[in-house]
Amino acid sequence: MSDQEASELILEPERYELSAAAPYRFDIDRREFFKVLGCGVVVLFLVDAALAQQETGGGRRRGGGGQRPAEISAWLHIGEDGTITVFTGKVEVGQNIRTSLTQAVAEELRAPVESIRMVMADTELTPYDAGTFGSRTTPDMAAQLHKIAAEAREALLDLAADSFKCERDSLTLANGKISRSGANDSIAFGQLTKGQKLVKSVNDKSSPTPAADWKIAGTSVPKVNGRELVTGKHRYASDINRPGMLHGKVLRPSAFDATLASVDTKAAEAMPGVTVVHDGDFVGVTAPDVLTAERAIAAIKAEWTAKPQVSSAELFDYLKKNTRGPQRTGRANEAGSAEGTPAADQKLQQTYTVAYIAHTPLEPRAAVAEWKDDKLTVWTGTQRPFGVRGDVAQAFGIPEDRVHLIAPDTGSGYGGKHTTAAATEAARLSKAVGKPVKLVWTREEEFTWGYFRPAGIIEVSSGVRSDGTITEWEFHNYNSGNSGVRSPYDIPGQRSEFHPTAYPLKQGSYRGLASTANHFAREVHMDELARAVKMDPLEFRLKNLRDSRLRAVLEAAAKAFGWGKTKAADGHGFGIAAGTEKGSYLATCAEVAVDRKTGVVKVLRAVAAFECGAIVNPDHLKNQVEGAMVMGLGGALFEAVQFENGKITNPRLSDYRVPRFTDMPAIEIVLLDRKDVPSAGAGETPIIGIAPAVGNAIFDATGIRLRSMPMTPQELLKAGA
Amino acid sequence: MARVKHVIVNGKEFAIDVDGERTLLSVLRDDLDLTGTKYGCGEGQCGACTVLLDGVPIHSCRARMSTVLRRKVTTIEGLETDGRLHPLQEAFLKAGAMQCAYCTSGMIMAGVGLLQKKPNPSDEDILAGMKGNLCRCGTYQRIFAAIKDGAKALQGGAK
Incomplete structure (x- = not known):
């Protein structure tokens, strides 16, 4: 992967969201660590400033602070009681990084997982972090924590050598203790750090334990806070x-973009315990309980001025007609030259579409806010705690260090x-x-x-020779995004472009970004x-296909599925798809049963083979691959946001269908472990294969080709009629 | 408006004074600080708010306080006995049957309700008993396995 491609991967998630002011960075200097942490050993990770700028999409510290050679991205503290505390701005959202990052530290310190505490996503305790997105936690943060902990290990060995007055070579580290070979004594981390004020820093040049030698990383450590989760205590x-x-x-x-023409809040204000807050177009209430707050809102008489807006029925026409300006330069991916390529025997031109879909996290957006002496504390579920801190500070015109x-x-x-x-x-x-005040958004x-995940249109034109060689490939994505736009197949002179357009709904990142749409179009077209x-x-x-990693997952999935071994039963069909994104590789096979009368598709069996370098936690990785595949079924078969004139018309789980227990296929996951390849993030890419x-498989079962996600019974009946 | 003055949760009677129109979910979370039961949709479609009412799984987001009078409510916080997890909680841990775990309380409560009615559930029983619960992270296969495993553990424990 080229540097440019790598930086595009990083920037892509926030393409739609970086209109906000550049985030200020709350710098805690080294002296302040000790105020927070007391004595002990501290190791910091310093990111090269130029790299940090690239990673955060150009967002730099506002205001003074002078020149700093580097940014701190994470740190680790070993206290006098032996507690190992790790500080990172990353957020646990179910991808199991609280556990995987703990494993990275446990690995290098040869310390039990239980002795490590992760402090995450707290703007006063953890270093600045741009956000938890783009599958970057494993390649970046885990790699940094490996290095920090490795440095801490070396510092502890130095301290132990001093303490024992022996050579470092005679010391071994295990179970949070350092022991001397030949002698029957050992010393715990806490004893070594007692009275110490030792600060070390590391950078990208440090070298941690190679994956082939991992003992704790690379194993299926269960969720470190699992008990909190099954007891409802978290x-x-x-x-x-x-x-x-x-x-x-x-x-x-x-409706969207409506402005407040008039408002009468008298009835709400008269309700016991209710306070109405009216500030410009913002009208809200507080009440002692949610029901009273709901009643107060219902009692407010408001008139809004709304403009006519595009509806879902006109969506694709609108996107196509509103392609904005010239195609994004530097994004047109051309590979090789088509010169000398023999002419195609057959040409094919098709258009594919994907609908707007909603993330539908089971915990809706929510926040608790509390002001004390002009300082604001907010608890909120977000993947960008530092970014949201900036949004809040900006809204009140206060410095970020007061939030x-x-x-x-x-x-x-x-x-x-985000x-x-x-x-x-x-x-x-x-x-x-x-x-x-607590505010929990309703599901609506x-x-x-x-x-929303952007809707899009994808046009593909291609040529193929009778022997199966692809000779031409042109791929145009309108609005849905650039991720995964480029074909991994070896096609000389292929051209793949992303065309931004004007769009009717607020749109942003979604697991896998546009890679899901692009793989749907590409892999269906390949079929x-x-x-x-x-x-x-x-x-x-x-x-x-020459890419050996992609070939390997294709072959592994096909083998586990039994591809080519049997013919599908009547009304059943088999399908295969593959792709690569964010440094990991996926192939998916599916068997479906189609009811020709109702158009209902049931996915009976799905096999995925996945490879993302050295596996950090096999069971959690498997869980991610399974889960991504299930989530992907929603976009493949059911999910579409319907909207009309500035209103979402299906904003309820009873109207917006997501995958349920009864939709589950039998799932089999094959993981390929490449200990020789650095671990890539894995929470996103496994979603891209199931839809194509x-x-x-639907085509295999029926001979009907569906080119729009979701592939609903209505579409199937329409196409089959 | 009728007031409700008490509620029995996890074997304890709590003195309260709330509007009978309020939901059980809101009273559990906001008045009793029992936040293990979650809000997900408010229309009984996701099951995150599942609790047991006299041993039967219900969606607490749709249960008005006036309807739970003198009935026994069991929430996720009431499953442990003497600091020991319920076998189904253990089974969820063993199966790694969660990602973000926001659905987990509701899943476990629905599962406990199911296993009380069907101690040895068939696959169809599990689907029927759990179909009202959503896991957006897609860990259904693991939850399914956890319920089977929990059923075995419960039956073993009963011997």
């Missing part, structure tokens, strides 16, 4: 209760919690009443006032080409 942001806390609710506009933002382990995000207006709304209400608010030349779809892919695999 407090998500929406579970924070504060003394004297009130409940808030916000009056929502009648303390805490993102407790969150009830999922899937790319959907922003949360709930934080600012709760803070506004709390400021007005001088008490802590979550479906309406967040942002169409294979059929055109009467080749087996697996054989056709392999014929046009299912689409291709």
Whole structure:
């Protein structure tokens, strides 16, 4: 992967969201560590400043602070009681990084997992972090923690050598203790750090334990806080209760971009315990309980001025007609030259579409805000705690160091919690009443006032020779995004472009970004080409593919599925798809049963083979691959946000269908472990294969080609009629 | 408006004074600080708010306080006995049947309710008993396995 491609991967997640001011960075200098932590050994990770700028999408510290050679991205502290505490701005949203990052530290310190405490996503305790997105936690943060902990290990060995007055070579580290070979004595980390004030720093040049030698990393350590989760004791942001806390609710506009024409709040104000807060277009209430807050909002008479807006029925026409300006330069991917390529025997041109879909995290956006002496504390579920802190500070015109933002382990995000207006709304209400306020968005608010995975149109034109060689490939994505736009197949002179357009709904990141849409179009088109030349779809892919990692997952998935061994039963079909994104590789096979009368598709069996370098936690990785595949079924078969004139018309789980227990196929996951390759993130990419695999299986079962996600029974019946 | 003055949760009677129209979910979370039971949709579609009412799983987001009078409510916080996890909680841990775990309390409560009615559930029983619960992270296969495993453990324990 080129540097440019790598930086595009990093920048892509926030393409739609970086309009906000550059985030200020709250710098804690080294002296301040000890105020927070007391004595002990501290190791910091220093990121090269130039690299940090690139990683955060150009967002730099505002204001002075002078020249700093580097930014701190994480640190580790070993206290006098032997407690190992790790500080990182990353957020746990269900991807299991609280555990995997703990494993990285345990590995290098040869310390039990239970002796390590992770402090995460707290703007006063943890170093600045741009956010938890782009599958960067494992390649970046885990790698840094390995290095920090390795340095801490070396520092402890130095201290032990001094303490024992022996050579370092005679010391071994195990179970949080250092012992001397030949002698029958050992010393615990806590004893070594007693009275010490030792600060070390490391940078990218440090070298941690190679994956082939891992003992704790690379194993299926269970969730470190599992007990908290099965007992309901863990407090998500929406579970924070504060003394004297009130409940808030916000009056929502009648449509997107509507402005408040008039408002009468008298009836609401007259309700016992209710306070109405009216500030410009913001109208909200606080009340002692949620029901009273709901009643107060219902009692407000408001008139809104709304503009006519595009509806879902016109969506694709609108996107195509509103391509903005010239195609993004530097994004047109051209590979090789088509010169000298023999002419195609067959040409194919097709258009694919994907709908807007909603992340639907089970925990809706929520925040608790509390002001004390002009300082604001906010608990909120977000993937960008530092970014949301900036949003909140900006809304009140206060410096960021007066906002303390805490993102407790969150009830999922899937790319959907980069922003949360709930934080600012709760803070506004709390400021007005001088008490802590909790605001939990309703499901309807979550479906309406967040942002969506972009809808898109993808046009593919291609040529193929009768022997199965692809000779031409042109791929144009309108609006949905650039991720995964480039074909991994070896096609000389291929051209792949992303075309930004004007768009009707607020749109942003979603697990896997546009890679899901692009892989759907590409892998369905590949199936169409294979059929055109009467080749087996697996054989056709392999014929046009040199990338050994992608070939390996294709072959592994096919083998586990039994591809080519049997013919599908009547009304059943088999499909295969593959792809690569964010440094990991996926192939998916699916078997479907199609009811030709109702158009209902049931996915009976799904096999995924996945490779993301050295595996950090096999069971958690398997869980991610399974889960991504299940989530992907929703976009493949059911999910589409419907909207009309500035309103979402299906903002309820009863109207917006997501995968349920009864939709589950039998799932089999094959993991390929490449200890020789650095670990890539794995929470996103496994979502990209299921939709095209299912689409291709539907064709196999029925001869009907569906080119729009979701592939609903209505579409199937329409196409089959 | 009728007031409700007490509620029995996890074997304890709590003196309260709330509007009978309020939901059980809101009273559990906001008045009793029992936040293990979650809000997910408010329309009984996701099951995050599942509790047992006289041993039967219900969606607490739709249960008005006036309807739970003198009935026994069991929440996730009431499953442990003397600091020991319920076998189904153990089974969820063993199966790694969660990611973000926001659905977990509701899943476990629905599972406990199911196993009380069907101690040895078939696959169809599990689907029927759990279909009202959503896991957006998609850990259904693991939850399924955890319920089977929990059923075995419960039956073993009963011997």
